[in-house]
Amino acid sequence: MKPKIKTACYAAKGRAHEISGQPCQDKVFIKRIRKNCAFAALADGAGSEFLSHIGAYYAVSNLFSIINDSINNHLIDEINLRKKIVTKLQIGFDELAIKHNALRNNFACTLLFVYSKLIKKRTFYIAGHIGDGVIALFNAKESKVLSPPDRGEFSNSTFFLTSDNALSHFRIYKGTLYGDAGFMLMSDGTAESLYRNSDAALAPACAKIFRWADKFSSKKITRLLEKNSNYVFREMTRDDCSIALMRTVGIKHV
């Protein structure tokens, strides 16, 4: 089998929003760029901001076009990349605010993303994260948390793209992996089931989900994520639950 990247994502409305009638505030986005590149983004709108679902959608659907030029350059300047992402998205939120007669903060959301590119037997990646939720990384040697949640002291506090201090809380990661490799983005709702807060450990389920790509197509994995989001993750929390997966397959293990 020729090496390729499989992708899947799903966002499920949580029980709290089903009761209140509010829209799902989690948004996910996946883009495959040629056979050897993929991009995934996930955003979680702030609970009490009435337009945060629009903010989350704006962030995930515009992020790739913001970073595309920067990440194609092999010398990625992390500081400028972070600045570019936060500045451009905040400008976008300000434009949305005018359109909706609202304030920038009304679109508050967290953001997680990963871009990965397969070259020969290596996966180059760049990832970014502000707020809660988790980015996990998998390859033949290890599965680990690449980016943990960034919360304030309290359970119901985190950091958002709309905040004045967003830049200082926006984390960028980059690296190279050898052999089959993959990433999982999860919102804090999903992380209730898949991530242990006390020691930053991943649930055994994460490795299972990662291995689905050995056997199943992207379409099938999407259906599995849908089923498990709706019947498993949603039962462990009242929050919206979203998840995105990308994994290279077909590379002989190093």
Add this chain to the structure above:
Amino acid sequence: MANDLILRKKDLIENPSPRVPICLVLDCSPSMSGEKRLGSVIEQTNPRPIDELNQGVQIFFNTVGEDVVTRYSAEVSVVAFSGSSEVILDFDSLDRVDPPSLDLEMGHGGTSIGKAVELAINLLDRRKAEYQEAGVDYFQPWIVLMTDGQPTDDTHVEAAKEVSNRVMAKKLVIFPIGIGDGADMDVLTKFSPKRPPLKLKGLNFKQFFEWLSRSVVATSQSTPGESIPLDVEGIKGWAEL
């Protein structure tokens, strides 16, 4: 779809519920007996404020304990005070404790609000440290301060500053409640820079604690970025506005 593709509980993590630590700081000075001496005449309020307070606390424990989420997230401690303060109940989850019974502090007299609040802050800080060590998430801690009198020492000055600073830094939520005409609302104001203290309507302890338990339930079910508005309509049921 094959059953083994639906993830099982054993493959998942079970994180402990985020905690809401609440300290009830309650005036149990002799004036809470409802007894008033007017010369040689003794007037007795019936029911007694202390009895209504006890019933309210019981309702609070029972109501919060009945909610399936809050039962495991709310943790309550109780500090009783008059001239001195005492921890009647240390922090524990509601499914493990019974509501405490408050007695009048007949032997001590006085109303040392400051010492009681200091004790509450120490209890809350210790509890937060225990959460951090155990990797348990928690919401902003709450202090519910109820008094029917004026402070009889000036320990409340420093205590109010400390509480005020924490409230402004969003590290503490306080509900200062005055009971009856003798309560010093100006002193209570010093503890609460964001929200004016409220005076209980008569002896509406039950209504107040029912309202408080609903507020706890709303908080324990909140998600990041969600601000929890107070039930202002509900306040009208127990407070003089």
